[in-house]
Amino acid sequence: MTAEVPARAVPGMRGPDVGRERDGARPTLVWDVLRDVVAARAAQSGRAALDIVDVGGGTGGFAVPFAALGHHVTVVDPSPDALAAARRRAAEMRVTLTEVQGEADGLDSLVGVDAADLVICHSVLEYVDSPAAAMAAIARVLRPGATVSVLAANVVSAVLQRALAGRYEQARRLLDGEGGDAGLPRRFTLAGLTALIESAGLRAGDAHGIRVFAGLLPAAGADQGTAAELRALEEAAAAYPPLRDIAARLHVLGHR
Numbered sequence: 001m002t003a004e005v006p007a008r009a010v011p012g013m014r015g016p017d018v019g020r021e022r023d024g025a026r027p028t029l030v031w032d033v034l035r036d037v038v039a040a041r042a043a044q045s046g047r048a049a050l051d052i053v054d055v056g057g058g059t060g061g062f063a064v065p066f067a068a069l070g071h072h073v074t075v076v077d078p079s080p081d082a083l084a085a086a087r088r089r090a091a092e093m094r095v096t097l098t099e100v101q102g103e104a105d106g107l108d109s110l111v112g113v114d115a116a117d118l119v120i121c122h123s124v125l126e127y128v129d130s131p132a133a134a135m136a137a138i139a140r141v142l143r144p145g146a147t148v149s150v151l152a153a154n155v156v157s158a159v160l161q162r163a164l165a166g167r168y169e170q171a172r173r174l175l176d177g178e179g180g181d182a183g184l185p186r187r188f189t190l191a192g193l194t195a196l197i198e199s200a201g202l203r204a205g206d207a208h209g210i211r212v213f214a215g216l217l218p219a220a221g222a223d224q225g226t227a228a229e230l231r232a233l234e235e236a237a238a239a240y241p242p243l244r245d246i247a248a249r250l251h252v253l254g255h256r
């Protein structure tokens, strides 16, 4: 794997555009958490350039910024269109990604066992055939001491959103696990994500809630006058358990 890093790409690097919310709520939390994870791993391993696998990496919103920081990044995705978009984004930043077409549950056969310092699995478990099989494959890819970053949609937020909109039947069906919205992606609870990580033999680490209030109030943040206040509130709520647990999306680390 290679990552050409133009020197100018690193200073001032502000992280991925992906996840930047219209309302400005916690646009960089996940990036900040992962940058700290990577820095700690680099210090602990004595290797400045780490091996990072972005499974279901889509258009490279996280992969490209990490490649620009000098890491060896592999994007695995079943979609040729997503891989092509990631390649274009990488070219624009003048970095190189390794692209592999394939699915999460075959990750170890695609990139190797004990091959990664960090696996990014963002907004992907919602779509895979079996989250447990995907997480087991991710665990096999992690080196000892390595980390998986999991970001997934929260069913609790979806239930609250529907109830607040007066869609009580849909909310109850979601709560009962009946898939209140047929055809829409799978959703998780924090407990469910934690159990998934631990069932794969990993230790669940820090968890954050992304878009606690903005997830419930679609208009939140539209008022530029209060956007900074909302951002500060989201910042405080992200790691405050009762509020974190109802966020639109849940970010959980798993460590081998």
Ligand SMILES: C[S@@+](CC[C@H](N)C(=O)[O-])C[C@H]1O[C@@H](n2cnc3c(N)ncnc32)[C@H](O)[C@@H]1O
Pocket: 018, 055, 056, 057, 058, 059, 061, 076, 077, 078, 079, 082, 102, 103, 104, 105, 121, 122, 123, 124, 127, 128, 129
């Ligand atoms: C919502 S996008 C998320 C993209 C990116 N991770 C992000 O956070 O922006 C979901 C991605 O998962 C990919 N995907 C779908 N099924 C998958 C599977 N079984 N294994 C791996 N990736 C899959 C899709 O092609 C798509 O690129």
